[in-house]
Amino acid sequence: MTQGYCVATYRLHDEKADFHKKAAGIAVGLTVGSWTELPEAQKAHMRKHLGQVVSVDVHEPGAGEPPENRYADISIAYPDVNFSRDIPALLVTVFGKLSMDGRIKLIDLHFSESFLAGFPGPKFGAAGVRGLLGVHDRPLLMSIFKSVIGHDLDNLREQFYKQALGGVDLIKDDEILFENPLTPIGKRVEACMAAAKQAEAETGQKLLYAANLTGPTSKLRVRALEAIGAGANALLFNVLAYGFDTLAELAADPDINVPLMAHPALAGAYYPSPHYGIAANVLLGKLMRLAGADLVLFPSPYGSVVMPREENMAIREALLTESAADYAHGAAADAALSLRRSFPVPSAGIHPGLVPLILRDFGGEVVVNAGGGIHGHPMGTAAGGQAFRQAIDAALAGRTLQEAAAEAGHEALKAAIELWGVKS
Amino acid sequence: MTQGYCVATYRLHDEKADFHKKAAGIAVGLTVGSWTELPEAQKAHMRKHLGQVVSVDVHEPGAGEPPENRYADISIAYPDVNFSRDIPALLVTVFGKLSMDGRIKLIDLHFSESFLAGFPGPKFGAAGVRGLLGVHDRPLLMSIFKSVIGHDLDNLREQFYKQALGGVDLIKDDEILFENPLTPIGKRVEACMAAAKQAEAETGQKLLYAANLTGPTSKLRVRALEAIGAGANALLFNVLAYGFDTLAELAADPDINVPLMAHPALAGAYYPSPHYGIAANVLLGKLMRLAGADLVLFPSPYGSVVMPREENMAIREALLTESAADYAHGAAADAALSLRRSFPVPSAGIHPGLVPLILRDFGGEVVVNAGGGIHGHPMGTAAGGQAFRQAIDAALAGRTLQEAAAEAGHEALKAAIELWGVKS
Structure with a gap:
């Protein structure tokens, strides 16, 4: 049997370190502890x-660059015989003391095939989510409640209905x-799913409601089952507050x-x-997909909560790649990755005028996610959703939003781009 | 009933932001969502x-300081009616999207008295750990295995015995x-506790063995009980890989x-x-104690894995303070904190010559923790422990290590300070 290794890649900044020596020290120090004297x-x-x-790739600062820009990207392979098949064990091994x-900074991870095989990954994945909704030919559209704290069930049902x-x-x-x-989760789910049914009767459209799964770690499973029992057809989860393993177990x-x-x-x-x-x-990207997230939210490069575009693209790639070599150390270049794809959901600052840009950056496999860009629509929340759908249809048809907005029946889009403009 | 608030303090760096406006935006945005238009x-x-x-305390850069040094320390009070009594809910509220x-950077937290009351905190605390060991008059001494990966039970038992x-x-x-x-945990505990008994018969001294609690989150409780059943009298836990709530539940x-x-x-x-x-x-500091850690390891300011001394002192203060006002927003200055104290364990780079400095920095309520400083002793592992104990006794008696080392019976200390020197 071939030995399996998980490979961690780090970026180390240091003005004068011997990076090769440092790398050798990590490889020994975080595994067997000592070697030459054995x-x-x-x-x-x-x-x-x-x-x-x-590998050790040293970046020496060029002329005019400050010395503190000196860094190296170092990749270390850790034998997976050293740790159990769970994310806490992997992270503590490769980035605990280190x-x-x-x-x-930990900048990349590749898993051994044996480690990867321990993770079923997303249960639905992007394709499964599409299947549940019956939507296969366009990016999905998601909206977020405007305000929820202090509001009662009637208010949430009403908000939900307008969004739907x-x-x-x-x-x-x-x-x-x-x-x-x-608004405890069971009652909230009942109220919102009733609103979803009511809206579906009018629009003919299915809808997933991701109820926020919270509370003590040991009670999450029971609470999830309670929500599902009440009709929840998706769950939102604050993964990093609980650790990746909790997501993986769910x-x-x-x-x-x-x-x-x-x-x-x-x-x-962290990032x-x-x-x-x-x-x-x-x-x-990688850890969320490995741990089984069907959809992953992250800060878009468009809004006030910003993440540079190249980081967004790297997350997208991690969530959508179908090449095993991107995840498994030593996998053949043409081997298929076993994990289902996770839907990327770039979030914050999204309005209908950004839709062409989002589709250019993310392609078709993306969830367009808006809060203020829906609720803040001058014609109201329902028009806010319509404006997005019109923008998506126009962009997919290769038309400019301005063109589409000029047509009859596109008043929602027209009002949106008058307010927020179009970005390209 | 008085309204309870948890207060988060942030340091925001920004060259030109209106920090007062920013603070007001956080207070509304992370609670009710909108206010003036209601x-x-x-x-x-x-x-x-x-x-x-x-509060909003703005630090304007002085003459000669670069503009990027401009920052403000902003404290926001979050009504605890908004979140449940668990650390994930608190952290997601105060530092989720933000x-x-x-x-x-999140630089401090004060809890509402009602939030605090939901946490029993450390079950033993520093005093309880002392009680288990029957040691009340000196800092404690801890050692770490030299290498463990790839070693069998006999090897671990032998290492354990020498340390003991x-x-x-x-x-x-x-x-x-x-x-x-x-070396599965049950067998490891049995082997090491047998070695502990054997050593105790010779030294008359009690010993706690902290076995590493690992594996899937939902199985931690069962594995802890298995270890305890096998005789474990302490547990080590990689808290941040699992989240604070998992520690709190344990x-x-x-x-x-x-x-x-x-x-x-x-x-x-993170830090x-x-x-x-x-x-x-x-x-x-605060979150570990709140979640119930009886002992907390952190990078010492002395070794290669460094943390600045003032950060170490701030952790120490958080783990040992007995003033409720340090933890509870609005508590009276002379009120006693309900949480037991957690033992600070500054770690990495510790040798016997540092003991006087450690006691000066940390006082008597500290665990002196060494790996290489014990195993690397020229006379062997057992002498390594003895050298530390001799250094601790000397420092408590107000004597220099050099003085003590010159006496008969202190050969272990003498050899240690010849190798590592004395730092003051």
């Missing part, structure tokens, strides 16, 4: 536990809506038979620094 | 859900030792009746950046 007989036995330096060792009338495919809870006496649970939508709450504590933390493509 | 009747009802700006909103002979009070697993066929579980030792693995992904993340005193 007796030969013991080396033979310990070799299968020893980490390996895969995260505290100077200016170091606009033709959105998904509606998600606010991630800061927790268990509360006014996703692998056959009784939790609805799509899981990962919220990026707390992600900004934005160039020197520390975990890069967005790992945190919100 | 009808008066609704305001009356919603006021109890509205966040409050507590973590992704520019250069912002040196007079250490606690021995901890390596945090990267996971379930494995050679700590609140009456069947898990042994001290919990929190390892800081992954902490470096080192001046611009992003969660400060060490919150991450490794």
Whole structure:
């Protein structure tokens, strides 16, 4: 049997370190602990536990660059015989103590095929979500409640209904809506799913409602089943507040038979620094998909909560790639990745005038997700959804939004681009 | 009943932002969503859900300082009626979306008295750990296995025995030792506790062994009970890989009746950046104690894995303070904090010559924790522990290590300071 390795890639900033020596120190220090001083007989036995330096790419600052720009990208292979088949074990191995060792950022991960095989990944994936909705020929549209805290069931049902009338495919809870006496999850799901049915009778359109799954870790499963029992057909989850393993266990649970939508709450504590933390493509890309998120929200490059476009594209690639080589160390270039694809959901600052840009950046496999861009529509919430749907149809047909907006029946789009403009 | 608020303090870096406006935006945006446009009747009802700006302290860069040094420390009070009594809900509320909103770092937290009351905190605390060991008059001494991966039970038992002979009070697993066929947790605990008994027969000294609790989140409780059943009298836990709530549930579980030792693995992904993340005193101080860690490891300011001394002191203060005002928003200055104290365990780079400095920095309520500083002793592992104990005794007696080392019976200390020197 070929030895399996998980490979972590780090960016280390240091003005004068010997990066090759540093890499060798990591490979030994985070696996067998010591090597050169081991007796030969013991080396033979310990070799299968020893980490390996895969590559060290040093970036020396060019003329005019400050010395603190010196860095190296270092890849280390960790024998997966050293750790159990769960994400906490992997992360503690590759970035536990090491995260505290100077200016170091975890920028990529490749898993062993054996490690990967321990994860069923998304239960539905992008294609499964499309299947549930019966929508296969266009990006999906999602909306978010405007305000939820302090509102009662009638108010939420009303908000839900108006959003649903606009033709959105998904509606998600606010991630800061927790268990509360006014709108506990079971009652909330009943009220909102009733509104969904009512809207479907008018629009003929199916809809997924992602109710926010919260509370003590050991009670999440029961609460998820309660929500599903009440009719929930999707769940929102603040993954980083609970750890990836909790998502992985929910996703692998056959009784939790609805799509899981990962919220990026707390992600900004990890990814934005160039020197520390975990890069967005790992945190919100590979690990979310591995752990089984069917849809993944992340800050769009368009709004006030910004993430640079190249980081967005790297997340998208991690969520949608079908090449095993992107995830598995040593996989053949043409081998297919076993994990279902996760729907990318770039979020924040989205209005209908951005739709052509979103489709250019993300292609067709994307969820267009808006809050203020729907509720803030001058003709109301339902028109807000309609404007997005009209913008999506126009963009798919290769037409400009201005052209489409000029036509009869496109008043919603017209009003939207008058207010927010069109960006390209 | 007085309204309860949890207060989060952030440091925001921005060259030109209106920080007062920003603060007001956070207080509204992360609670009721919108305020000024609400009808008066609704305001009356919603006021109890509205966040409050507590303070905005702007630091304008002085002459010669670069403009990017401009920052403000902003404190926002969040009504705890808005979230459930668990750490994920609190963190998602105060630093979920906000973590992704520019250069912002969470630098402090104060809880409402009602929120605090939901947490029993450490089951033993520093005093309880001392009680288990019967040691009340000196800092404790802990040692770490040298290498564990790839070693069998006989090897671990032998390593354990040598460490125990040196007079250490606690021995901890390596945090990267996971379930494995050679040394599964039940068998490991049996072997090591047998070695502990054997050593105790010779030294007369009690010892706690913190076995590493790992695996799938939903199985942690059962595995902890298995370890305890096999004789484990403490557990090590990689808290940040699982989330604070998992620690809180383990700590609140009456069947898990042994001290919990929190390892800081992954902490470096959060605290080192001046611009992003969660400060060490919150991450490794307040939240660990609130969640119930009896002992907390963190990078010492002395070794190669460095943390600035003032950050270390802030963690120490968070783990040991007995003033309710340090934890509870609005508590009286002389009120006592209900949470037991957590033992601070500054780690990495510790040798006997540092003991006087550690005691000066940390006082008597500290665990002196060494790996290489024990195993690397020229006279062997047992002498390594003895050298530390001799250094601790000397420092407590107000003597220099050099003085003590010159006496008969202190050969272990003498050899240690010849190798590593004395730092003051």
